[in-house]
Every structure is written in structure tokens, then in C-alpha cells.
Amino acid sequence: MNKSKLMLILFTVFFAVNFGFSQVGINTDNPLSTLDINGNLSLKTVTLNGNGTGNGGAAVLIDDGIYISINPLATDDKFQLPNPTLFPGRVYIIRNIQNAVTAQLTTTTNLLFPKNSTVGSAQIYMYEGNLRTVIVISDGQNWTYIN
Missing domain, CATH: 1.20.5 (Single alpha-helices involved in coiled-coils or other helix-helix interfaces)
Incomplete structure (x- = not known):
């Protein structure tokens, strides 16, 4: 050579x-x-309106933004996280901006786990006094949430 x-x-x-x-x-x-x-950081913010059909209706897909204000129009309007296996490491900050209307947060596959727990669920309910704001993080298999 x-x-x-x-x-x-x-x-x-x-x-x-x-x-x-x-x-x-x-x-x-x-x-x-x-x-x-070394400075400030800004995140993309979006507002998602529910579809007004409540628990029996189709979910509104969360597919954009980092800080997401969800606005349920009927009790238990569903808001759906994407498949965690397709977005490992993805982080969302989600806040129910309604004072008196419960929002249901779901996922397309697998489960939502509270921090420090091995027991997950298919959905969590967000309302005044209970999970009003959550941070969800994909581990590549499931979503972990922190409130």
C-alpha cells in the first residue's frame, strides 16, 4: 500500500x-x-381538542408537539399516544386544560406504567386533582408516566 x-x-x-x-x-x-x-429552550406546543364523543368514541391521536394541551369536549374523551415501539425515547408533556372534564389517555399498543411500578394499565384518566399534567416517556416497549 x-x-x-x-x-x-x-x-x-x-x-x-x-x-x-x-x-x-x-x-x-x-x-x-x-x-x-447555555440558554433557554423552547418546545413545540400544540392544543388537541377532543372529538366530543366521550368514552365510546374514537381517540384523538397524539402525533405532534412536545408540550400538549388536551381539551376534552366530553367526559372521558380519548387521546391516544403513538406506538411506543416505534418511538423509543420519545417524551411528551401532556396537560388536561379542562377544569371539570375528564380526559382518557391511551396507547396504541402495550401499557402505561406509573413511575416505580411494574403494574401498567391500558389507559389513565386525567382530571382535576388526579394526573392533571403527566410526562410520558417511551422505553421502546411501553410508556412510563410521571405526574
């Missing part, structure tokens, strides 16, 4: 290794994490 080919291979390996372990800093010259933000 000639010297120029060897140099090209070493150059390529060096930069591939460096890019594989690179860190990105926003408003910082010395990032300490994979993504290091």
Missing part, C-alpha cells in the same frame, strides 16, 4: 472517530454533554 493511500485511510478513520464522539454546544465554547445548551 502506498503512503498516500495509508494517509487517506488514517485521515478518514481519525475524522470518523472524532465525529462519532462529538459534542454540540449552543452558546458555549466547551460543551460538556452530547448537546449542551
Whole structure:
């Protein structure tokens, strides 16, 4: 192998290794994490209205945004999280903005688990005094929720 080919291979390996372990800093010259933000962070917010059919109706799919205000129009309007196996690591912050109307949070597959529990359920109910705001995180199989 000639010297120029060897140099090209070493150059390529060096930069591939460096890019594989690179860190990105926003408003910082010395990032300490994979993504290091020195400043404020804004998240996409959306409002989803229920379909007004309550427990017997079809669910409104949650498929956009990070901070989601859900607005049930009838008691137990359903709002459905996507399949957790398709979105491992996905995080949503969900808040029922109605004071007197219960919202039902469901998932397309598997279960919703409260933090520190091995007992999951197919749905949770969000209303004043009980899970008004939840953070849900996909572990690649199920959703874990924190309130």
C-alpha cells in the first residue's frame, strides 16, 4: 500500500472517530454533554381538542408537539399516544386544560406504567386533582408516566 493511500485511510478513520464522539454546544465554547445548551429552550406546543364523543368514541391521536394541551369536549374523551415501539425515547408533556372534564389517555399498543411500578394499565384518566399534567416517556416497549 502506498503512503498516500495509508494517509487517506488514517485521515478518514481519525475524522470518523472524532465525529462519532462529538459534542454540540449552543452558546458555549466547551460543551460538556452530547448537546449542551447555555440558554433557554423552547418546545413545540400544540392544543388537541377532543372529538366530543366521550368514552365510546374514537381517540384523538397524539402525533405532534412536545408540550400538549388536551381539551376534552366530553367526559372521558380519548387521546391516544403513538406506538411506543416505534418511538423509543420519545417524551411528551401532556396537560388536561379542562377544569371539570375528564380526559382518557391511551396507547396504541402495550401499557402505561406509573413511575416505580411494574403494574401498567391500558389507559389513565386525567382530571382535576388526579394526573392533571403527566410526562410520558417511551422505553421502546411501553410508556412510563410521571405526574
